[in-house]
Amino acid sequence: MKTGIFLCECGGNISNTIDLENVKEHLNDEDEKVIVKIHGNMCSGAGQKLLIDEAKKHGLDKIVVSACSPHFHEKTFRGAMKKAGLNPYNLEIANLREHCSWIHKDIPKVATEKAKEIVDAAKAKAELDYALEEKMMKLGNEVLVIGGGIAGIQTSLDLADSGKNVTLIEKQPTLGGKMAILTKTFPTEDCAACIISPKMAAVIDHPNITLHTNTEIQDIAGHRLHFEAKVIKHPRYIKDSINMDQCLICNKCREVCPVSQPNYWEQGIMNREAIYIPAPHAIPYKYLIDAETCLHFVDGSCNKCAEVCPQNVIDFGQKAEELNIAVDAVVVATGFDIFDAKRKPVFGYGKYENVVTSLEMERIVDHIVEKDPPRKVGKRVAFVQCVGSRDKQIGNEYCSRVCCMYSIKLASLLKQAKPEIDIYIFYTDIRAFGKGYEEYYKRSQEMGIKFIRGKPSHFTEVKETKQVILTVEDTLSRDIIETEFDLVVLANGLELSKSSDIVADSLKLAKSDDGFFKEAHPKYKPVDTLVEGVFLSGTAQGPKDIPDTVAQASAAAARVMATLAQKEFALDPVLAFVNSDICDGCEKCLDNCPPKAISMNNEGKAEINEALCLGCGSCITSCPLEAIDLNYYTNKQIYAEIEASLHLKKENEKRILVFADNNTTYRLIDACGVRKMKYTNYARVLRVPSVSRISPNLIEFAFAKGADAVFLGDSPAKGSHFEWANKTTQNNIKTVLNKFKKLKIDSDRLIFSQFTAADLMKFINEINQVAEKIDKLKSIPEDIKKQLFPKEK
Amino acid sequence: MAIKVKFKDKNDDFYKKIVELSGEQVALCDQCGTCSGGCPFIEEMDINPSEIMRKVMLGQKEVMDSRTMWICASCFTCTVRCPRELDVSKVSEALRQVKLRTAIDEISIADISKEEAKKLPTIAVVGNFRKFTG
Ligand SMILES: Cc1cc2nc3c(=O)[nH]c(=O)nc-3n(C[C@H](O)[C@H](O)[C@H](O)COP(=O)(O)OP(=O)(O)OC[C@H]3O[C@@H](n4cnc5c(N)ncnc54)[C@H](O)[C@@H]3O)c2cc1C
Ligand code: SF4
Ligand code: SF4
Ligand code: SF4
Ligand code: SF4
Numbered sequence: 001m002k003t004g005i006f007l008c009e010c011g012g013n014i015s016n017t018i019d020l021e022n023v024k025e026h027l028n029d030e031d032e033k034v035i036v037k038i039h040g041n042m043c044s045g046a047g048q049k050l051l052i053d054e055a056k057k058h059g060l061d062k063i064v065v066s067a068c069s070p071h072f073h074e075k076t077f078r079g080a081m082k083k084a085g086l087n088p089y090n091l092e093i094a095n096l097r098e099h100c101s102w103i104h105k106d107i108p109k110v111a112t113e114k115a116k117e118i119v120d121a122a123k124a125k126a127e128l129d130y131a132l133e134e135k136m137m138k139l140g141n142e143v144l145v146i147g148g149g150i151a152g153i154q155t156s157l158d159l160a161d162s163g164k165n166v167t168l169i170e171k172q173p174t175l176g177g178k179m180a181i182l183t184k185t186f187p188t189e190d191c192a193a194c195i196i197s198p199k200m201a202a203v204i205d206h207p208n209i210t211l212h213t214n215t216e217i218q219d220i221a222g223h224r225l226h227f228e229a230k231v232i233k234h235p236r237y238i239k240d241s242i243n244m245d246q247c248l249i250c251n252k253c254r255e256v257c258p259v260s261q262p263n264y265w266e267q268g269i270m271n272r273e274a275i276y277i278p279a280p281h282a283i284p285y286k287y288l289i290d291a292e293t294c295l296h297f298v299d300g301s302c303n304k305c306a307e308v309c310p311q312n313v314i315d316f317g318q319k320a321e322e323l324n325i326a327v328d329a330v331v332v333a334t335g336f337d338i339f340d341a342k343r344k345p346v347f348g349y350g351k352y353e354n355v356v357t358s359l360e361m362e363r364i365v366d367h368i369v370e371k372d373p374p375r376k377v378g379k380r381v382a383f384v385q386c387v388g389s390r391d392k393q394i395g396n397e398y399c400s401r402v403c404c405m406y407s408i409k410l411a412s413l414l415k416q417a418k419p420e421i422d423i424y425i426f427y428t429d430i431r432a433f434g435k436g437y438e439e440y441y442k443r444s445q446e447m448g449i450k451f452i453r454g455k456p457s458h459f460t461e462v463k464e465t466k467q468v469i470l471t472v473e474d475t476l477s478r479d480i481i482e483t484e485f486d487l488v489v490l491a492n493g494l495e496l497s498k499s500s501d502i503v504a505d506s507l508k509l510a511k512s513d514d515g516f517f518k519e520a521h522p523k524y525k526p527v528d529t530l531v532e533g534v535f536l537s538g539t540a541q542g543p544k545d546i547p548d549t550v551a552q553a554s555a556a557a558a559r560v561m562a563t564l565a566q567k568e569f570a571l572d573p574v575l576a577f578v579n580s581d582i583c584d585g586c587e588k589c590l591d592n593c594p595p596k597a598i599s600m601n602n603e604g605k606a607e608i609n610e611a612l613c614l615g616c617g618s619c620i621t622s623c624p625l626e627a628i629d630l631n632y633y634t635n636k637q638i639y640a641e642i643e644a645s646l647h648l649k650k651e652n653e654k655r656i657l658v659f660a661d662n663n664t665t666y667r668l669i670d671a672c673g674v675r676k677m678k679y680t681n682y683a684r685v686l687r688v689p690s691v692s693r694i695s696p697n698l699i700e701f702a703f704a705k706g707a708d709a710v711f712l713g714d715s716p717a718k719g720s721h722f723e724w725a726n727k728t729t730q731n732n733i734k735t736v737l738n739k740f741k742k743l744k745i746d747s748d749r750l751i752f753s754q755f756t757a758a759d760l761m762k763f764i765n766e767i768n769q770v771a772e773k774i775d776k777l778k779s780i781p782e783d784i785k786k787q788l789f790p791k792e793k
Numbered sequence: 794m795a796i797k798v799k800f801k802d803k804n805d806d807f808y809k810k811i812v813e814l815s816g817e818q819v820a821l822c823d824q825c826g827t828c829s830g831g832c833p834f835i836e837e838m839d840i841n842p843s844e845i846m847r848k849v850m851l852g853q854k855e856v857m858d859s860r861t862m863w864i865c866a867s868c869f870t871c872t873v874r875c876p877r878e879l880d881v882s883k884v885s886e887a888l889r890q891v892k893l894r895t896a897i898d899e900i901s902i903a904d905i906s907k908e909e910a911k912k913l914p915t916i917a918v919v920g921n922f923r924k925f926t927g
Binding site: 391428458471475 | 823824825826827828829830831835836840841843844874875876877878
């Protein structure tokens with residue numbers, strides 16, 4: 001085996017601080033099986049050519065490039081490896097620029113000594129590298145869309161039109177989501193049911209869409225373009241058949257049903273029977289029985305509908321069906337819930353009968369022109385804006401974007417139907433941001449709707465009349481207004497729907513501060529998530545009106561198409577594997593892999609599913625036999641790296657071994673280097689996918705080999721690629737600290753800290769504090785070190 | 794009659810002083826008016842609490858001439874309702890401090906008659922001195 005080491009000067013960025021000739025001498029001294037070359041700019045064409053030529057000339061099989069951070073040029077050098085006929089995973093990068101020369105500019109001698117150890121560690125790891133193949137995974141055509149609101153409908157139709165096979169899951173018995181409840185829509189005032197019905201019908205008719213309504217997600221496993229969903233389809237208790245014996249919608253059952261319950265699609269202002277069709281425009285247009293209120297299920301006292309049904313299709317024995325759906329991509333379109341105004345009792349919602357939600361008002365307005373409307377509104381109506389939005393007290397600081405416009409809409413529709421009604425809108429700011437919205441606002445002012453800039457402070461009910469008195473400052477005139485209203489309509493804000501949580505939990509999707517699903521990048525990847533193959537559609541990502549929802553829904557469909565159009569994709573080979581010779585089938589690892597990549601094969605040994613493994617390495621410590629390992633970061637390699645990082649340590653010197661997760665902490669330490677921020681020269685930084693991979697054995701080994709402190713840095717669980725990893729890390733630390741206690745080693749020597757990408761100062765402060773602390777501590781005695789790691793490796 | 798207001802260079806100093814004394818980021822006030830709508834003493838005030846916030850935000854020192862901060866009873870109704878979680882009563886308190894630190898008393902002890910002083914509960918007298926005297 002021959003290793004080529006290329007020391008890059010980086011146009012002086014490295015060589016002005018570090019004496020590369022000295023490093024070169026050290027390397028040649030150590031080993032004759034290495035070729036060492038110094039070059040001005042390794043990333044340049046000439047630098048890469050040097051690598052390729054030398055590799056061919058000397059028959060090199062392992063390469064170390066000592067240069068800048070792997071996050072800058074690992075890809076470049078892997079490309080050069082391929083050109084040299086070498087496997088790209090036989091490459092190691094020694095990060096001399098960000099982790100050494102830039103931060104230790106004023107101590108060149110120390111920096112040069114540190115550089116030797118950094119390159120030695122890379123070399124030690126490179127020697128244990130082995131060829132890894134990027135497996136190509138086939139991509140299919142199957143897409144799961146969760147949520148059948150307008151967002152899910154639009155995404156499904158676009159995908160189906162492009163030839164994808166879509167499975168659309170909707171929790172409710174009809175498609176449509178909130179839009180199926182709305183009366184007319186701003187700013188055009190076209191009727192919501194009329195514009196959504198054709199789309200819902202198109203879903204049913206489309207040969208490429210399989211629709212499951214009344215169906216809920218139970219669990220979804222997978223990531224990276226391979227998912228398996230478990231769903232439960234609730235029974236409708238009506239036999240479904242394409243033959244002549246199907247339900248005729250004769251309505252005889254409904255007429256005899258004694259039950260009367262608030263109808264959700266009328267927001268409770270009208271009732272329905274226990275056997276019902278949700279709404280006149282429901283799709284599928286089918287009966288179902290609500291088992292929670294049907295007397296047959298409640299106490300067995302009724303059987304009336306079954307008795308009258310001429311087709312005999314009512315089947316109380318129908319059971320829930322469990323379906324397993326395997327797909328290549330998932331679109332989350334689980335939508336919003338309106339803010340529950342009971343959470344802020346000052347509004348009186350639920351207490352005063354004449355305070356209603358905006359969705360209730362949609363239904364009230366829809367029926368208002370009827371001769372005998374189910375809910376009357378009186379003579380004076382107030383709309384109260386920003387209910388549950390822009391309110392730090394209840395934790396929703398964002399603007400819900402649509403409530404200004406829908407209040408203006410509801411007020412306008414009411415005014416047109418009943419011009420004699422006095423309508424006031426109490427607002428803080430009017431946000432009429434969309435196309436034609438400001439004009440719509442202006443028209444409502446022309447109609448005589450009064451806008452008062454002020455947020456009502458008191459809501460009191462007049463006992464006798466049930467009117468509601470609002471006390472509010474008109475902040476423009478500074479008058480304090482105190483007036484009674486016959487009806488107060490709350491402009492409830494939008495929150496992520498609660499039923500989204502099961503999806504969030506099973507797919508490990510991150511949420512942003514506003515509580516909605518987090519997109520992969522707020523500007524460039526607005527419909528992607530951090531989980532490859534999962535996309536966002538509609539209000540699940542944030543409050544939106546219908547035009548924006550539909551635009552985003554189509555964008556999600558387009559992103560799915562672009563992703564699946566690759567037909568196949570390369571699997572990163574940095575994955576866990578099981579040494580089946582060592583594994584004794586104890587199954588302890590199974591519960592320690594949240595992506596569920598580990599299973600037992602027919603030989604009774606653990607096996608890693610490569611399509612599911614994310615390469616976090618959290619499973620490693622769960623195996624008592626060290627049978628699980630991680631490609632490119634094997635136990636052997638990390639032992640070797642640790643040893644090499646400490647092997648030049650002199651009597652009076654100190655070392656802090658830093659294990660940094662690749663995604664956050666490592667990049668953060670790079671960023672400190674880029675900004676030339678100085679910190680203790682004790683630090684030796686080693687890169688790992690997640691520090692949960694660092695088992696207690698490795699930590700103990702580091703101390704045994706001379707580390708004065710071990711510092712583990714990872715990203716916080718929230719927003720991490722490996723949300724579960726920190727728990728494992730904490731357990732690992734506990735194990736080591738227990739040993740520390742017995743051996744009387746100071747627990748300050750082992751640090752675990754969590755960082756976001758911006759925590760530069762936090763890192764610097766913490767690492768310097770550790771340095772200060774260990775300066776004060778006496779070194780760990782040799783015999784204690786031996787007890788800490790008795791095994792001879 | 795409207796008055797013309799000029800933004801002066803020194804406006805920020807007054808604003809910063811009030812922020813420092815009250816600990817509240819007054820500029821975060823949304824001018825929603827919730828505080829004024831809820832204030833039980835609003836009818837006694839010459840300008841509304843939200844207007845105090847507005848003027849402080851812009852550094853208009855003239856706000857010191859208003860009676861509102863002396864009427865404010867620190868009942869905290871505004872504070873518990875502010876959707877931006879600003880402590881409005883602390884801002885009133887800060888304004889009072891600015892005035893009192895110039896050693897100008899808002900009430901004169903000598904003006905209270907013996908009979909009046911007897912009727913008042915001790916705690917009220919102490920509370921009043923704390924609030925109104927420098
Ligand atoms: C009172 C009011 C009036 C409005 N008026 C207008 C207007 O006039 N014009 C306008 O442009 N916009 C209006 N909007 C906004 C409009 O309602 C939304 O833009 C639109 O409904 C968003 O659609 P969606 O599909 O994203 O979400 P939703 O309509 O909430 O649909 C989400 C769907 O997902 C389903 N679901 C959730 N979780 C699961 C699960 N775990 N498994 C399966 N299914 C699940 C839900 O049952 C639901 O059917 C109004 C909003 C409100 C509150
Ligand atoms: S059995 Fe249930 S659904 Fe049928 S009529 Fe009776 S209560 Fe209604
Ligand atoms: S859209 Fe209007 S009512 Fe809704 S939160 Fe924003 S400002 Fe308030
Ligand atoms: S924990 Fe280790 S030994 Fe046990 S089944 Fe898993 S891999 Fe095999
Ligand atoms: S309640 Fe708060 S945000 Fe609203 S005007 Fe008063 S201080 Fe400003």
